[in-house]
Every structure is written in C-alpha cells, then in structure tokens.
Amino acid sequence: MIRTLGLAAALAMLALAAAHAQEKEPPDVPPGDATLRGKLVAQGGASVADALVILYSLKPDGDPGLRSTRSDAQGAFAFENISGDPAIVYLVGTRVGGVPYGVRATFAPGAKEKTVEVSVAAPTENLARLTHGTARVRLERGCTHLRVLQSHSLVNASDQVLYVAPERRADAKPLLTVELPPGAAGFEPITTVTPDALELRDGAVRFWGPLHPGSHEIEWAFGLPLAAAQTLRIGYPEGAPRVDVLLPAGASAQGPGLTAQGARSLPSGEFALHQTGRIAPGGALEAKLELGAVAEGPRPRIEEVQMSLELDDVALDVSERMTLRVEGDQALESDGQPLLCVPLPEGAQDLRFGGDTLGLGLTRDPSGALALHGPIPAGETPLALRYRLPAKPGGTTFVRRFGSEVPLLEVFVADTGLRAQSPRMHRKRPVVTEDRVYLQLEAFALGGDEEIAISLEPLPARSAPARALALGVVAIGAIVAGAFLLAPLRKDEDGAASATEGPDVFERESLYRAIDALDDDLETEKLSPEDHALMRAALRARAVELIASERGAQPETPAPPSQGAFCTSCGASQRAGDRFCPQCGARQDAKGSAAS
16 A cells, blocks of 8 residues: 655655755745744764754645754754644654654644754764664565565664765665566665665665664565566575565465465455575575466446646646446455556656545556555545646647546646647537636547547637737628628529518628637637637627618518517517518518527
C-alpha cells in the first residue's frame, strides 16, 4: 500500500522548502496568539548557533504552512503569533551537515505555550559500529511484473549520524550495497530519510544515509517481468545473517540453503515463508520461483470515467474520477494479485490521490500502472487521482488507455482558447460554470486496450472587434444583395412568383438563417464570444429594420373576417398568404397563424 510520509521524510521536505524559500514565498502557518519555543541540543560537536529552523504546519483539511527563523548563539528559537489549535500538527526541523533533524509538536487544548528540543549531531562516515541485520524479500504479483520489495535491517550502535554527503560518494563506502537481478525495472525507494539516500547505479542499490543511532529498516522495490517460472538472484556484497523470502499464495521457491518455514499472514495477504542461513560477504540469494496459476475470482469493473483537462504553456493538468462497481454485497480483497490495474499515460508526474482512494490498497506497478489490491466495498466506489503531463509547444495530444472496458467516458476541457478534437469522441454543448467554460467530449463502450487520443490546439488569434463588425456589415450586404437577386426566382406552389412575398421578407428569412449559423460557429469555436456578439447584434438590427419597414407598409384594411388570420405569437392581424408576422416576425403556417 502507498505509505504516508514519516517524520524523517517530512523533515527532508522541510529542508527542501527552506532551500527554495528564497525563490518562492511560501504560505505562512496559521496565525494566532500561541508561541512555540525550542532549542537545538548539540551532540558530537555539532554547531547550533545561527541555524535555520523551519516550522511546518499541517491542518486537518490538508493545507500546509511554512515559517522560518534562526537560532541564537545557544541554539534557542521561537515562533510567535501562531495558532494553538490542537488539531494542527507542527513539524520543527533543521539541517546540520546536510542531515535533517526534527520533532513533531501539537498544542494541548487551551495551551498558549509549547516547548520542544531538537537533538542534532555532526555526521560521520565512520562505519565501524554499523551492523547489518536480517534482510527480507517479499514478492507480489503485479499487473505486468512480479513486484519485489526488499527491506534491510541496519543498526547504528554509535551516538553519531552515519552519512556520506553527495560530493563524497565517488570515493566513499556506502552504508549498504545490494545487487539487483538482471532485468530489474521500476526501482522505487520506499523508506528513506532524504530523496537521494538510495541510489541505483550499475545494477546495484546503494544506501548513503543518513542513519541515526538505533535500529532502522531500509526498504525499496523493483519489478521483474511476469512469467510462469523466474530465476531470482540478489547479491549481498556485505553479506547478511539471514534472508526471509515471502512468496504469494500458490507460489514456491527452491534454491541453495532455502527452506520452507510455513505460512505468514501480513496486512497485504497470505504468504509462504522461506529462509536462508547466513550469506557470506559477496554471496547471493539464488532461487527458482514457481508462481503457480493465476486465481480466478470476482473483480471490480469501471462503470464510467470523468476527466477534466487544463492546458497551459508548461503542462497539461489531468483530474480523473472513475466509478468502480463491485457486484454483490461483499467487499473484494486481493487474493495475491491486483484486483484492478489502471495504466497511466507515459510521463505522468506529480501523481496525487483523493483521500478515499488511498484506502483502496493502491500500489504502483513497475510498469507504471496503478494496482488496486483492496478492500473495495460492494456497490459503487469512486477512485480519484490527478497528475501532470509535459506540454508541447503549439498544442499537445493527450492519449489515454484504461486497461478495462469503460461504458462511458466524459471529458471536460477548460476553454483557455483551445480547439479540442478526438476521432473517437463526439462533441457535446459546452458547460458553463460561474467562472469557466468547459468544452465537453463524450464516448461510449471503450474497449480494454482501446486508446483515446484528444488533440488540444490553441485557436488562431481572435479578430479585433472592429474587424468583426466589418465582417458583420459585409455579411449583411451579401445577404441584401442575394435577396434582391434571388427573390424573382422564388415561386409559389402554383409556379407563379408570389405576390405577397417580396425581397424584404426573403432577406429577413436569410438573416434568421445567418443568425443560426453564427450560433453554430460559436458553439464549434469558429468565432470568439466577442465576435459572435457583435456580428449577431448587427444581423439582428437589420432584421428589426425589415420588420418595422414591413409593418409600416401594411394596408390599413384588416383581413376579411372569414380568413380568421391572427398571429398566435403576438395576436396581430395577418394578410392572407403572409409567411411571417409583420409585428413580431414569427413564421406563419399556410392559414396565417404562427407556425410551431
């Protein structure tokens, strides 16, 4: 399952935030009338004077805050006028010699003062008191790969932090080195103190620290392509007192010194335990794996997918909400393999999930896909995620595949001056919210391996209003000319020229058609809203002039009572044969009443 950040990882984030504080002003911590005081306590000759101290706040709604100060000559510091809300978690951290140190802090209900101490120590590369403990290898079936999770127990019996700085790593000895099998892919650090603590280079994983005093577990993962049988070889240059190998249900392993030790139940499922004896320095774990048949069972299905796309000059932001359905009344949990695999677009970055989604047993398959292990409750369950893709100059093409059948896909594209097109999807009317307009695309019955490609291209520069008005005038002129040229060719049902339908009526009908065409051009993004409004107003003004002219030219004598000709739209009397009401312009049927 995806793990939350521990204190050490949070402190590493604090250090990164401090490094970039000069480049971008971060949001402040919540204000209030409380004070957090603290002191840096030196060990092993570390300096605590004038050190940068970071205060990081995390509110229950997830909004973070950041503030910094510097310690005095004795290492004391204070953060005043901050919130004393007990629900807010504070992290207090600093860096010494590239190593982060810190503590968590919360205020008691009603308290206005809080005091903390942060112990810091000068780092060392002396590994004389470093001990290697038991190693563990856990295997899980993934979407396209066998996922291998490795953890190693390291014990630092000294009172100093073991750490090799990046500039020293070319010549210094790592705290731990492990050789991965050939074909390993998708290397993923899981528990580290700093982002660069683990390094994969030349087929080997190297751990450089920092390692604080005490016992620690260092963990990472990688993948091997799935096959009915696998040969697994993991090398230990420093050796290991024992290696525990955990296999998924139905799998088995054979190898030198490897013995079965029964079953083990873990939060992620049932595993078969095998163990080796001591592995000498330079030795390796060698095992031939039989993974067994894939278990068949109920799986969740994707009911629908809604996506929101927003493109800027740098990146395409993608938000997705999938609705998963589990039939019956029982929740589904992993039986040794993922319940559902959802591939992600190549190059997806800054992957984030909704709070409910994290409870579905998510892991990242070495192929890059999302693997759901459950539990997934019965009925409908949302799966929400966000990610970013690099944008290309002049537009980009977004390609998405879901790995499962999707009955309905809806895509909403933020209208930032784009043309959105897809050969597989059809366009719906734009969706207008209070502050945005979204272009809407829709597709039905997507296949499991079917790809949807959406082209996002900037629209040409919009015309100036003066040019739009000029175009409208030209359009009106063309319509007027066409009216006079074509009116003699229009015939009534008896083949004779209509005596009641003159060029003004035909021009007005042409204007109505032109207005409809303008509305269609707006919807299909051929016209900007500004140009559409100007041109529509010009055409409408000409139509009003024609209606007024026709009304002024009507005879004063009303239509014969026997005709009963009245406009059902505005009630004005009509002449026999009128196709349009001279009062309101509504279209009339053959009897002179407003047509529906």
